[in-house]
Amino acid sequence: MAAGIFIHNADAYLECRLLIAHPSRPRILTVRQANAWALPALTPLEQHPAAVRHLNDAVFRLFGLNTFTRRMMSENPGNSGYEAIHRFYELEVIGELAKQRIERTAWAGRTVLGEMVFDPSSDKEEIESWINEYESEEPSDTSDASRPPWSLSGWYEIASSWMRRQSTGTDSTGKSIPDQHWTDEQMTILSAPSEFGITVMTSEGEHDALDPSEWSERHGWETPELIIKDDARHWSLYRTRNRATDS
Incomplete structure (x- = not known):
């Protein structure tokens, strides 16, 4: 090996x-x-x-x-x-x-x-x-209904660009490549550090939205505050911070 x-x-x-x-x-x-x-x-x-x-x-x-x-x-x-x-x-x-x-x-x-x-x-x-x-695959086909959109070619470039454009002021992210924490059939989660703390982007499938407190707790974040949402593409941008730990 x-x-x-x-x-x-x-x-x-x-x-x-x-x-x-x-x-x-x-x-x-x-x-x-x-x-x-x-x-x-x-x-x-x-x-x-x-x-x-x-x-x-x-x-x-x-x-x-x-x-x-x-x-x-x-x-x-x-x-x-x-x-x-x-x-x-x-x-x-x-x-x-x-x-x-x-x-x-x-x-x-x-x-x-x-x-x-x-x-x-x-x-x-x-x-x-x-x-x-x-x-x-058809070169121009990025709408395969059998797979979540984030699993298809070209999704990441468009989504990460949207994340950077929408992150302004204290939520602005200086990191060009966000960290990816999670991906499954239901959602994917990206994050980048900001002046406020952490800016998080989620993309979800066409189902009932998951409670942000559920996925934020898993990653050690405070309950996120919604900044902006793109309903057509099921994209959401949040601000949060790392959860304080007892010393």
Whole structure:
């Protein structure tokens, strides 16, 4: 295993395996191991499937890439406790690729995939499935009703731009790339530091809105105050602070 790429834990019950998509081509980042290729993977400290900040943080730390986690694609159960559960996540590279070459990695597309040996083999199956899905999509179609909008190409750029424009005064965020805390079928949560404290953006599906006190408590924030809402796109912007802790 490539040192520093795979965070190994012999007793791990769960592995997060990452399909990091090339920003402009149907290719996935793969890591060279001793005798095979593999997806970047880690054993998470946070095991809730929708908690994704640690995934983006790990990718930046290991590869120097800023990413947005679009969705959890699938979950493969382990074998009677002898094999870890594999969760496969799709991540989008934000901005341009790092200029330096990332050692012991390759962007794998359909033309080279057949020549590559993967361990585990399920990594190759997930990449093939992703490429098939990518090639079947219409380039201009970002309205797939079967998936939440934040899991589709182009959503992040538009949403983060809206967040920056709407964050004014003491809510203004100087951070160009917000942190992503959560993503599932119901919502995604972004945040950035501000003069007030924290500016938070949520995007929710077409269902009854979640109580902000529920998700803010999970992230250690005070109950948020709504700044502005885009009803058509189900986007909301809030101000909040980290919750005080007893010393």
